Amino acid sequence: MKKKIILGTALILILGATGSFVYYDYYHAPRRTLTFLPKKAIKVAIQPFKGIDKGSVLEVKKGIERYYGLKVIILPDIPLPIHAKNTHILKKYHLQLPVRYRADSLIAYLRKTKSSKYDYVIGLTHQDISVTKPKKPKWLYTDWGIFGLGYRPGPTCIVSTHRLYRYANLAQMRTRLRKIAIHELGHNLNLRHCPHRNCVMQSARESMKTIDNEPESLCDSCKNIIKRKFIVNFPEEQMGKL
Ligand SMILES: [Zn+2]
Numbered sequence: 001m002k003k004k005i006i007l008g009t010a011l012i013l014i015l016g017a018t019g020s021f022v023y024y025d026y027y028h029a030p031r032r033t034l035t036f037l038p039k040k041a042i043k044v045a046i047q048p049f050k051g052i053d054k055g056s057v058l059e060v061k062k063g064i065e066r067y068y069g070l071k072v073i074i075l076p077d078i079p080l081p082i083h084a085k086n087t088h089i090l091k092k093y094h095l096q097l098p099v100r101y102r103a104d105s106l107i108a109y110l111r112k113t114k115s116s117k118y119d120y121v122i123g124l125t126h127q128d129i130s131v132t133k134p135k136k137p138k139w140l141y142t143d144w145g146i147f148g149l150g151y152r153p154g155p156t157c158i159v160s161t162h163r164l165y166r167y168a169n170l171a172q173m174r175t176r177l178r179k180i181a182i183h184e185l186g187h188n189l190n191l192r193h194c195p196h197r198n199c200v201m202q203s204a205r206e207s208m209k210t211i212d213n214e215p216e217s218l219c220d221s222c223k224n225i226i227k228r229k230f231i232v233n234f235p236e237e238q239m240g241k242l
């Protein structure tokens, strides 16, 4: 009897946990809006780096699939490349900063190791990532922590969850994560930073507030840039109905 009760409680807890996850996910993820992309012709993969939680990986997969209307494959986890650590930068400039991974080295690594099976690879890490900004003061901007980085245009980008938990519950954190992934893939698809407030391609301007205030979608002019790119590059039969 006791066993049955324990089993029953465990089952309710498990169902409750997965139920709320599924419910939450369907509730918050945007509907697919870019119906014009050639779904079968563009292959996207997520490359998780060791240590990233599965929930975040699934969130990015669903966010990209729903927003861009593309199929996303999840690759097996790989370790972060040691050469991408910021150690040499800290040494060179005598900086006392925490360990971060250089975002430009990570997207170069992803490009170098990318299988030709995929057109775009989104790297995902829980570690802090950084770039050097041509700004002063040097001690602050030589190893500046960022949310994500992507080639424009190009085949790879990287997104870090490290800074997304600040002042956020799980749902808010994951909304930020989807927006950043949509933004970085946007760069890969040749989108620049956009001045429109109703667009996910705005520059974060070094603030999480920008990301929290922007919508999880592209403005019409950014959509048109992507549309033009694929109308030129793909024959009509691959485009489906425009
Ligand atoms: Zn950007």
Ligand SMILES: [Zn+2]
Pocket (backbone or CB within 6 Å): 194, 195, 196, 199, 200, 201, 218, 219, 220, 221, 222, 223
């Ligand atoms: Zn825009």
